[in-house]
Amino acid sequence: MRKLRHSKRVEITLIDRRNFHLFQPLLYQVATGALSAGEIAAPLRAIFRRNRNVRVLLGEVTGFDLTKRRVVLDRLPNGGEPRVLEYDTLIVAGGSSYSYFGHEEWRRLAPDVKSLESALDVRRRILTAFEAAEVELDPARRAAWLTFVVVGAGPTGVELAGQIGEMARDTLRRDFRAIDTRSARILLVEVADRVLTGFPPRSSARAKVALEQLGVDAVLERRVVEIDTESVTLAGPGGEAQIVPARTVIWAAGVVGSTLAAALAGQSGAALDRVGRLPVGPDLTVAGHPEVIALGDMVAVHDEGGRPVPLPGLAPVAMQQGRYAARLIRDRLDGKRTPSFRYRDKGNLATIGRARAVADVKGLQLSGFIAWLTWLFVHLFYLIGLQNRVLVFIRWTFSFATHGRGARLITGAPKRPR
Amino acid sequence: MRKLRHSKRVEITLIDRRNFHLFQPLLYQVATGALSAGEIAAPLRAIFRRNRNVRVLLGEVTGFDLTKRRVVLDRLPNGGEPRVLEYDTLIVAGGSSYSYFGHEEWRRLAPDVKSLESALDVRRRILTAFEAAEVELDPARRAAWLTFVVVGAGPTGVELAGQIGEMARDTLRRDFRAIDTRSARILLVEVADRVLTGFPPRSSARAKVALEQLGVDAVLERRVVEIDTESVTLAGPGGEAQIVPARTVIWAAGVVGSTLAAALAGQSGAALDRVGRLPVGPDLTVAGHPEVIALGDMVAVHDEGGRPVPLPGLAPVAMQQGRYAARLIRDRLDGKRTPSFRYRDKGNLATIGRARAVADVKGLQLSGFIAWLTWLFVHLFYLIGLQNRVLVFIRWTFSFATHGRGARLITGAPKRPR
Secondary structure (H helix, E strand, O other): OOOOOOOOOOOEEEEEOOOEEEOHHHHHHHHOOOOOHHHHEEEHHHHOOOOOOEEEEEOOEEEEEOOOOEEEEOOEOOEOOOOEEEOOOEEEOOOEEEOHHHOHHHOOOOOOOOOHHHHHHHHHHHHHHHHHHHHOOOHHHHHHHOEEEEEOOOHHHHHHHHHHHHHHHHHOOOOOOOOOHHHOEEEEEEOOOOOOOOOOHHHHHHHHHHHHHOOEEEEEOOEEEEEOOOEEEEEOOOOOEEEEEOOEEEEOOOEEEOHHHHHHHHHHOOOOOOOOOEEEOOOOEEOOEEEEEEOHHHEEEEOOOOOEOOOOOOHHHHHHHHHHHHHHHHHHHOOOOOOOOOOOOOOEEEEEEOOEEEEEEOOEEEEHHHHHHHHHHHHHHHOOOHHHHHHHHHHHHHHHHHOOOOOOOOOOOOOOOO | OOOOOOOOOOOEEEEEOOOEEEOHHHHHHHHOOOOOHHHHEEEHHHHOOOOOOEEEEEOOEEEEEOOOOEEEEOOEOOEOOOOEEEOOOEEEOOOEEEOHHHOHHHOOOOOOOOOHHHHHHHHHHHHHHHHHHHHOOOHHHHHHHOEEEEEOOOHHHHHHHHHHHHHHHHHOOOOOOOOOHHHOEEEEEEOOOOOOOOOOHHHHHHHHHHHHHOOEEEEEOOEEEEEOOOEEEEEOOOOOEEEEEOOEEEEOOOEEEOHHHHHHHHHHOOOOOOOOOEEEOOOOEEOOEEEEEEOHHHEEEEOOOOOEOOOOOOHHHHHHHHHHHHHHHHHHHOOOOOOOOOOOOOOEEEEEEOOEEEEEEOOEEEEHHHHHHHHHHHHHHHOOOHHHHHHHHHHHHHHHHHOOOOOOOOOOOOOOOO
């Protein structure tokens, strides 16, 4: 999008449900009080204010008509007919959500960290749990308030568990009078046999050690079979069940493609894969519709031979695909052929806590302070807007110097008491 | 509180409903997208983490027993009996809320800017109104989306109306394609015959001119008699009614003392004044209870002769009273007599928009850029925490340089559609 905005040859309409771009990779820092919500979001209209060929439209896409080349949107706030837009080229980047493995009722018990709202809900729950423990006299109940379960040990789960560990071990240590926050248990539940399965095994092992130093127990080869308001039930490969009393559960597992993938599949006749992703060709277009480009977490890229290309569900992939889509459109206007999309793996980064991270950059596996510094500057670089970069840099500097988290606020009333 | 925390002779329990201190005077900037919520709030436990004689207790005070020297709190999250705390000295600073003049049903139609949550609700409504106007084709309906009514021309109402004017005239000017945001109407409704009645008439006149330059119409000597989802009805002194089609109404009128004032009055036998404030003596203590100090917006200070002392409902008054309470307690421990509380009026400040403000400092009435710079540094100085000061200063610098507002995000689902 940003690659096309200076082109006078195209008219762009950007449709989004939200009026801001959210930098998802740092959302877990909002959930743990390290950053304030506004610091990782940039208003879309502000980004494109000087690009008269870009129109921003706030709305939810409810369907497509690929034959008539139309996008169907929700109704206007004051009612009327659903809005319809025509296109020459359509780019769909609907992202992904968490599946809860068919247990939609777990969503309210174990929120995810996918939207600003759910991140603030998670922040409220984590901080409220420490407050409840501080005034709880019964040791078993207090221990349940001080037990935090993170489900899924991908980058988001690992980073989240590490941050909760750091809060308990460091940030909040001197905040309370009745409890020792360092006694908090943080369980990182993962169905695979290691954390960060997208990284090489050596990085996984290093991440596990770093997590343990922050008091995070990686509970491997276990899946969640039940969640209620007071506990989580885990089952091992043999099926043996274990009940963990815990009042705070956070979900970061089971990524599935956006419902927009299904809407496109219904129109194009393509079949979604088992995690709800739409198959697209080597040029990211939908079969039979070269004018429809789909990208990001919601697609499974296939090569010239029709074989799926394994790509991680990470921001760098989606960003490179976005730039590729812009190039494809420019090349078509120029009558040029565009080579197939190739993901350039510039490396994989995950931070675990203060000055701890793992990095896997072109076969070089870094950890510790250097990996953490790399992580820090890469994330600052990709944040949109100079102002947000400066604000986040200042937050991080203060956090590093004072071991604090300035945004640990309990806001928003719980919609349903847990 | 902060004046007592280094004293080894006192044990302090700070009870608050929220886990953070909120810097109210800048809340309107959160409501208009200039600042992010976390930047004007500081976690209470972080403020007092090094003061082992200070205990922070999250809870809501539901009543007092002045005879037994007890405070009654709400129940714990897991039920049980209401909590009871004993005290030697009690300080109550419950603040104020808006009355809606007996029309509680207006609260959901016209939110106030008193809490972080309501400020974010106001931000959502203002930004959503511009979005709705952008896609509205009917001119009358579009005009209603572009009409903003602020009720009450005290400092909060004036600053809020000025900021909305600046958003429409400046910040959002290039953001939209179908509407000219500069056509927005902002009405500032006030029952008195001038804005900022707490300032000298000359400052009021200057503020009115500055508001007009930002497109804000001060509608004086009018009161609100009806609000619905599509309009506001105003009545003049003669009773003539006028219906204003407007989709966004913000409330900043009718301050009344906290319900804690009534709870204390019920125990001490004192009568509240007509705006729900508790009478206190010249040393801020409650009649018959020298160990009970009450201060801030919820009290009416009386002098030695029993006559009410007129004090504005502003942050400087409450801050000076807080320091006085700390001094009173220290003096009592030392067996010293404390002179009566005297408010030192260091001046009155209100900002209206970019580089526009009015100040009334010891009889000197400033306006324009110098008043605005004064306002800016005074507010940075009183913000709690160096980190928040730096973050707010950076936001303001960027806003000033780019005419932008980085935090103009539409977040939180509307609880009830308006």
